[in-house]
Amino acid sequence: EIQLEALHKIRGFEDLHIYRPGYAIEYDYFPPTQLHHSLETKLVSALYFAGQVNGTTGYEEAAAQGLMAGINAHRMLKGEEAVVLQRDEAYIGVLIDDLVTKGVDEPYRMFTSRAEYRILLRQDNADIRLTPIGYKIGLITQKRYDYFVKKNTLVESLISFARQQSIKAAEINDYLKAINSEPLSQGRKLYDILMRNNVSFDSLQAVLPKLRKFIETNRMEEEVIEEAEIQIKYKGYIEREKFIAEKLHRLENIRIPADFDFHSMNSLTIEARQKLSRIRPENIGQASRIPGVSPADVNVLLVKFGR
Secondary structure, eight states: OOHHHHHHTTTTTTOOOSOOOOOOOOOOOOGGGBBOSSSSSSHHHOOOOOOOGTBSSSSHHHHHHHHHHHHHHHHHTTTOOOOOTTTTTTTHHHHHHHHHOOOSSSSSSSOOGGOOOOTOOOSTTTHHHHHHHHHTTTOHHHHHHHHHHHHHHHHHHHHHHHHHOOHHHHHHHHHHHHHHOOOOOOOOEEHHHTSSOOHHHHHHTTHHHHHHHHHTTOOHHHHHHHHHHHHTTTHHHHHHHHHHHHHHHHTTTTTOOOOOOOOGOOOOHHHHHHHHHHHOOOOHHHHHHTTTOHHHHHHHHHHHHHO
16 A cells, blocks of 8 residues: 555656555574674574575575585584685675675675675686685585696696797788787787787687697687686786785784674774674684774784784
């Protein structure tokens, strides 16, 4: 009735009929700031939470948490260290870190915009990021891992070929003119040519027999060629993002004692003391992502706990 009344107040909708009214889903949840990054609760040892109970919505979000909670519950029973994916390793890492360090005030969904390392969290390199972790903890078969290693070796060999292969202007200028790209005045490495717009391994195979022969001899599949091309074309952006991620990883390595009394640090703002006491971050990296903890507060923590 309220929806209908509201819609009738919009000009042009005075006589509107609703086929089916919209509805909201409401459910209770436990504030996820009460969790470790392993999804184990801080209050009850060996109790793991995943899915809607953590304030998320969506099947994929629940599945991601269920996977990690299941892995870590199993590893705890075996006396092994928890698996925690970082924000630059997987969207699962972003999701869990957001829940644990920021909490939720509305049902949480994992949008790509929530990740600051989107260039690293690409669809094409998911196997590179996660297969070694899966293999280490026993979720990847030897056959699958051997295929992964072979694919990586082929990608690296293709990139190496592109770095070493010199291309003469006469070999490629007709092709470059055809795609409206500046012709070469002198020979260049294939790697440099590939960094141009509209230039791809696929199209170059038609004009460079040496490249085509190399790809065919090594039986390189499409995903190998695509991965090599992405790594070449976006090298500068990828390396810059890796540098930023590694810089922030240093903060993750500076631990904060579990029982530390933040209220004893008068140099922290009152809001920071309250948030840090409630969320209990395990390291300075996590502390820096808590809303209300300013860069100045992070500097105070670095002085206290940094090396």
